[in-house]
Amino acid sequence: MTENYFDGVLKNIEKIKAVMNLNDQEVELLKTPQRIHQANIQAGGKSYPAYRVQYNDARGPTKGGIRFFNDVDEDETKALAFWMSLKCAVVGIPYGGAKGGVRVNPKELSEAELEELSRNYVKAFSEHLGPWKDIPAPDVYTNAQTMAWMLDEFEKIKKQKAPGMITGKPLELGGSLVRDIATAQGGVFVLQELIKKLDIQDPKIVIQGFGNAGLNAAQILGDLGYKIIAVSDSQGAVYQENGFDISALIKHKQENKTVVGLGKQITNEDLFALECDVLIPAALGSVITPKIAETIKAKIILELANGPIVPEADDLLHQKAIIVIPDILANAGGVTVSYFEWIQNITGHYWEKPEIMSKLKKAMTKAFDELYHKYQELGKDMRTAAYVLAIERILKAERLRGRV
Numbered sequence: 001m002t003e004n005y006f007d008g009v010l011k012n013i014e015k016i017k018a019v020m021n022l023n024d025q026e027v028e029l030l031k032t033p034q035r036i037h038q039a040n041i042q043a044g045g046k047s048y049p050a051y052r053v054q055y056n057d058a059r060g061p062t063k064g065g066i067r068f069f070n071d072v073d074e075d076e077t078k079a080l081a082f083w084m085s086l087k088c089a090v091v092g093i094p095y096g097g098a099k100g101g102v103r104v105n106p107k108e109l110s111e112a113e114l115e116e117l118s119r120n121y122v123k124a125f126s127e128h129l130g131p132w133k134d135i136p137a138p139d140v141y142t143n144a145q146t147m148a149w150m151l152d153e154f155e156k157i158k159k160q161k162a163p164g165m166i167t168g169k170p171l172e173l174g175g176s177l178v179r180d181i182a183t184a185q186g187g188v189f190v191l192q193e194l195i196k197k198l199d200i201q202d203p204k205i206v207i208q209g210f211g212n213a214g215l216n217a218a219q220i221l222g223d224l225g226y227k228i229i230a231v232s233d234s235q236g237a238v239y240q241e242n243g244f245d246i247s248a249l250i251k252h253k254q255e256n257k258t259v260v261g262l263g264k265q266i267t268n269e270d271l272f273a274l275e276c277d278v279l280i281p282a283a284l285g286s287v288i289t290p291k292i293a294e295t296i297k298a299k300i301i302l303e304l305a306n307g308p309i310v311p312e313a314d315d316l317l318h319q320k321a322i323i324v325i326p327d328i329l330a331n332a333g334g335v336t337v338s339y340f341e342w343i344q345n346i347t348g349h350y351w352e353k354p355e356i357m358s359k360l361k362k363a364m365t366k367a368f369d370e371l372y373h374k375y376q377e378l379g380k381d382m383r384t385a386a387y388v389l390a391i392e393r394i395l396k397a398e399r400l401r402g403r404v
């Protein structure tokens with residue numbers, strides 16, 4: 001992500017200050033994370049900087065993923081934790097926001113070292129975590145296995161079972177059905193609502209990134225009969241004018257570890273500039289710069305990744321009348337099913353897939369309707385509307401607690 005990632009957050013808060021007429025105390029509260037935890041943790045004899053930022057807990061225990069990635073630092077973790085606070089508020093789930101990470105290249109670690117790193121992360125921060133304090137989940141380069149190691153370590157330290165301390169777990173350890181595809185599925189539910197509103201027929205879709213979110217989005221959209229004309233991963237981008245056969249594409253990715261090799265190979269710049277209806281950035285942050293935004297021809301951008309558009313590009317896209325469904329709604333399906341997982345853990349009552357799918361659809365559609373209403377009321381871009389909606393809810397909780 002970009003160097004001064006949190007600066008983007010501060011700029012956005014200033015923008016919202018004017019829209020919402022916030023006072024200085026409210027602005028200060030929004031700009032300040034409540035708690036920043038930092039530790040150096042060991043794996044394979046080496047030490048790595050680790051973070052957990054609990055940004056705002058007015059609406060409930062803090063919630064958010066942990067990533068293992070090269071560019072993790074305090075600044076980025078703060079920004080991501082702020083967005084989690086907004087995300088939970090936008091979908092109306094009773095959590096505050098947090099985020100964690102370790103600055104490490106996970107591809108250089110063996111399985112045993114990844115386990116050591118995961119366990120040491122929990123050892124470092126265990127007193128700050130728990131089902132009624134702060135609940136981690138997977139994020140970039142962490143998965144159900146990572147969550148399993150973290151849960152096991154936490155339970156060892158606390159000497160009791162505590163499945164609700166972490167979500168995105170394997171089913172065998174109290175995970176939830178649908179959690180694995182929840183981010184993509186939630187995004188598709190809101191996309192379908194907007195496609196209906198704009199009355200777009202036979203939408204042509206481009207997906208940037210083919211990890212958990214991108215691959216599952218392709219699968220779900222393919223099953224709905226939508227045409228996916230281009231996809232990419234870290235190895236490159238491919239294009240198929242009449243739309244890919246999604247099962248063949250996924251099979252190719254699984255066998256070759258890349259989408260490259262099917263269709264016509266194009267550059268990443270070409271991918272963003274394609275004639276299409278929907279563009280789905282589903283990989284890392286800050287990929288859509290003003291230069292890239294200039295070339296985009298899509299009508300809708302669905303931000304399945306966190307922070308894929310840099311703030312300067314945002315304004316440009318709005319001027320071009322491209323509607324951006326912001327990350328804090330577009331990818332909120334993940335944390336919404338995390339919330340369902342946590343409910344199942346604390347009640348001990350487990351749900352079937354159709355029940356979870358219908359609850360997810362209801363939550364995402366309701367959040368979309370509320371956001372769309374705010375978007376029309378304000379006459380600004382959808383991200384601004386989402387920030388306003390979320391900040392209103394957070395500040396209402398803060399006021400009730402007497403903190404502002």
Ligand code: GLU
Nearest residue numbers: 064065137139334335338
């Ligand atoms: N890491 C995911 C996100 O950014 C999921 C968070 C969660 O489930 O708590 O939304």
